[in-house]
Amino acid sequence: MKNLGYYNGKIGELESMTIPMNDRVHWFGDGVYDAGPSRNYNIFALDEHVDRFFNSAALMDIVMPVTKDELKELLQKLVLMVDTGDLFVYYQVTRGTGIRNHAFTEGPGNLWVMLVPATVSDGTEPIQVITEEDKRFLYCHVKTLNLLPSVLAAEHAKRAGCKETIFYRHGGRVTECAHSNCHILKDGKLFTAPTDNMILPGIARAHLIRKCKELGIAVSETPYYLKDLMEADEILVTSSSNFCLRVDHVDGKPVGGKAPELYEKIRKAVVDEFLEATNKPVSEKAES
Incomplete structure (x- = not known):
């Protein structure tokens, strides 16, 4: 089929x-x-x-x-x-x-x-995003089918010629994206929103955190804000479709690009894990 x-x-x-x-x-x-x-x-x-x-x-x-x-x-x-x-x-x-x-x-x-x-992106090409107030309900930690706010946000990004929409709550707290998790690198550390009811605990997010720790990169699961996003050394977007993407423009403004070597180290570690785990076809496994 x-x-x-x-x-x-x-x-x-x-x-x-x-x-x-x-x-x-x-x-x-x-x-x-x-x-x-x-x-x-x-x-x-x-x-x-x-x-x-x-x-x-x-x-x-x-x-x-x-x-x-x-x-x-x-x-x-x-x-x-x-x-x-x-x-x-x-x-x-x-x-x-x-x-x-x-x-x-x-x-x-x-x-x-x-x-x-479908194939998974290798994350070598940067993406552009927009920001939008997070108007979803408070079950974001559950992967429900109630996706209308995310659908609207994804369409807004598409119309703007962008790949994603980064959500923020009242006060400017960054939560996640329309269909991805969002993280920042600053001063050699990874900052990512905590797994409360404001975000989905992404599987790619969990793999990213584990790989950072294996690489000796400190991880802080604490709230961060739009100001932090715009001043980050790098902005990362992760999902099960795209394990590690780098953002180079937010709302049309250039961002990141200050820690390319660190991003590449993380990107390679995450993508290599996927390639190694799926390298051998299932049919060959059954014969071995």
Whole structure:
């Protein structure tokens, strides 16, 4: 298959898949999701993503229709059905099917999977971003399907010819981006927002922090502000689609560029981890 969709046991190319109208996702966006890259049919950091997926469901009182092991086995099986092993692996669970009612639908949720060809950026090309007030609700630590503020912010960035929108709360505290985490380098240290309910605890963020510590780079998980952002030595954006990107313009103003060697050391460490973990095709692993 060139791409793949899965819904409660039904499998097909995305263009042929249909979903019941009474799935609660249509009425309420009632569900949670997770996603990450696959290379050579290896799903990267799968345990971490599945753990976060199940945690998001538990925080929203959604009953999972599968166990963690069953989900991981299913995802690997589905990945092997696609023509290329370089994919974006997306999965979500919605709170069941029933006539529209704000109160919960009883029973297990509906499991969706989407696989599309994709590759991860190596982070060598800088990106441009805009800033925007963070108007999302206070469940940002849960990876829910309620993404309208992020959709609007992503469109605003696109119209401005930029790749991302960096959010800030009242008082100028930087939180994260429309669909990424945001960090700064200053005086040889990494500063990143704390994992409270203002940001999603990104998997790429966690890998970035671990690699910095391995490299002897101090990490401070504390709030920072727009002024700090604009005066940073470097601004980093991380996600499961793009492990480590460098920002060179914010709202049309040049930023960063003061610690290129440090950025390169971090970028290489993060990308190399992904390449090493996914270097050997799954088919070869099965034979060895």
